[in-house]
Amino acid sequence: MSPRAENQGPTESLEPRAGDRLWLERFSLVVVDGPDRGALAMSPGQRMIIGTDRTCDFRLGDKAMSRFHCEIALGPDGIAIRDMGSTNGTRVDGVRVLQAYLRRGARLELGRNLLTFEMTAEQIGVDLFGGESFGRLSGRSVAMRAAMARLARAAASDITVLLTGETGVGKDVAAEAVHQESRRREGPFAVVDCGGLPRTLLESELFGHVRGAFTGAERDRVGAVEAASGGTLFLDEVGELPLDLQPALLRVLERREVKPLGTDRFRPVDVRVVAATNRDLRRDVNSGRFRADLYYRLAVLPVAIPALRERREDIPLIAGQLMDEIAGGDPAVRQQLGERVNAEDIARYDWPGNVRELKNYLESCAVLARPLLAAGDDGDWFGMPAPGASQPMRDARKHWLAWFERQYVMDLLERSGGNVSAAARAAGVDRAYLYRLMRRSGADE
Numbered sequence: 402m403s404p405r406a407e408n409q410g411p412t413e414s415l416e417p418r419a420g421d422r423l424w425l426e427r428f429s430l431v432v433v434d435g436p437d438r439g440a441l442a443m444s445p446g447q448r449m450i451i452g453t454d455r456t457c458d459f460r461l462g463d464k465a466m467s468r469f470h471c472e473i474a475l476g477p478d479g480i481a482i483r484d485m486g487s488t489n490g491t492r493v494d495g496v497r498v499l500q501a502y503l504r505r506g507a508r509l510e511l512g513r514n515l516l517t518f519e520m521t522a523e524q525i526g527v528d529l530f531g532g533e534s535f536g537r538l539s540g541r542s543v544a545m546r547a548a549m550a551r552l553a554r555a556a557a558s559d560i561t562v563l564l565t566g567e568t569g570v571g572k573d574v575a576a577e578a579v580h581q582e583s584r585r586r587e588g589p590f591a592v593v594d595c596g597g598l599p600r601t602l603l604e605s606e607l608f609g610h611v612r613g614a615f616t617g618a619e620r621d622r623v624g625a626v627e628a629a630s631g632g633t634l635f636l637d638e639v640g641e642l643p644l645d646l647q648p649a650l651l652r653v654l655e656r657r658e659v660k661p662l663g664t665d666r667f668r669p670v671d672v673r674v675v676a677a678t679n680r681d682l683r684r685d686v687n688s689g690r691f692r693a694d695l696y697y698r699l700a701v702l703p704v705a706i707p708a709l710r711e712r713r714e715d716i717p718l719i720a721g722q723l724m725d726e727i728a729g730g731d732p733a734v735r736q737q738l739g740e741r742v743n744a745e746d747i748a749r750y751d752w753p754g755n756v757r758e759l760k761n762y763l764e765s766c767a768v769l770a771r772p773l774l775a776a777g778d779d780g781d782w783f784g785m786p787a788p789g790a791s792q793p794m795r796d797a798r799k800h801w802l803a804w805f806e807r808q809y810v811m812d813l814l815e816r817s818g819g820n821v822s823a824a825a826r827a828a829g830v831d832r833a834y835l836y837r838l839m840r841r842s843g844a845d846e
Contacts, residue, residue, distance in 0.1 A: 422526035423543050435514035436463040448474035465512030469683035486684035536578025542712035551704045556582035563699045564677040566706035569757030572677035580633040588632025591625040596641030610662035626659045630670045640680035647692045654698040679819040709752040716748050741766040754811040807842040
């Protein structure tokens with residue numbers, strides 16, 4: 402059942418070629434009992450979304466099912482089913498699950514429907530990127546090359562793109578690569594962090610305002626949507642966009658026009674939108690936290706950026722590039738850094754903070770006079786060595802504090818599923834302060 406890849410070696414081509422494909426066994430779902438009895442679907446690729454929404458890969462009519470009920474996807478360890486925050490839950494062989502691996506013949510209960518899961522003899526091909534880098538993104542793994550192939554396809558048009566993935570995987574780098582490889586590369590690349598600003602400031606940041614629109618608005622201000630005209634607007638953490646601002650963004654996507662605060666006049670904009678989130682927006686649609694119509698407009702071409710643990714073979718390549726960057730062209734510094742990094746350790750560690758955490762670790766290796774300790778049997782963080790006197794006390798304290806903040810914030814966000822408000826409550830700090838910590842520690846991607 403494992404995937405096989407053809408022509409996995411790097412090539413000089415910057416576009417996916419017909420011969421560069423990942424071949425996957427297809428699976429099928431059959432409704433054997435319930436309101437949709439007799440319905441059948443085959444997997445369209447690496448994943449299948451099941452629910453009542455018109456955009457689902459397997460759309461069913463049972464009202465007891467949620468709009469986006471569950472997802473079945475091929476992963477490195479097998480085929481897994483994941484509930485997407487459905488109202489009535491997902492059951493596998495009689496057991497309610499949030500996520501589980503499926504066996505041949507597994508029986509799924511979704512709403513009032515009973516389905517059977519089977520593998521088929523058919524295969525389906527997924528395009529792989531022809532090289533090992535796209536912009537500043539890098540990877541030789543089939544998972545990353547599949548993502549880069551979709552990004553290359555996106556760059557060839559003005560299609561709206563939704564980048565998904567965990568914190569630190571490089572969604573901002575992917576957005577920049579799409580812009581730089583597109584026909585809009587000479588235009589502006591405007592970035593708005595939808596989760597890093599209070600609601601009032603975010604509205605002005607996005608749409609602009611005219612003088613006198615609110616207290617303190619002493620002059621006209623062009624918003625990011627209008628400033629990005631002729632280029633690309635990157636909406637980072639779009640899942641944090643307040644519900645009452647979502648209709649205005651929807652209008653931008655549907656009509657390509659914007660209305661600054663304090664005026665009734667709409668201004669036309671020529672902008673391409675790339676959005677990113679570490680949230681599952683389909684779950685948020687189910688819960689009413691995110692508008693379904695806005696999700697459809699954003700997810701015209703969804704691209705999932707894989708986590709480092711899903712592409713361990715890329716870690717040495719990425720680490721080498723990061724060490725080159727940290728060394729700043731100094732061969733002696735690069736050599737010393739390479740000697741301090743244990744290649745086996747970095748390939749074995751899961752990197753919950755992904756590329757950002759890897760970069761933080763390598764910077765620590767560069768600053769400290771000796772390498773960090775190896776990971777223990779429990780797979781915890783490599784750990785910081787005992788404090789030495791190789792640095793002034795002030796510098797050493799500053800470095801250790803930065804390390805602590807980084808690790809604490811990363812674990813806090815992981816435990817809260819990326820929900821900043823929940824993370825702030827768990828930490829007992831103000832949401833605005835947590836955002837400052839995230840930006841300072843590099844955990845705000």
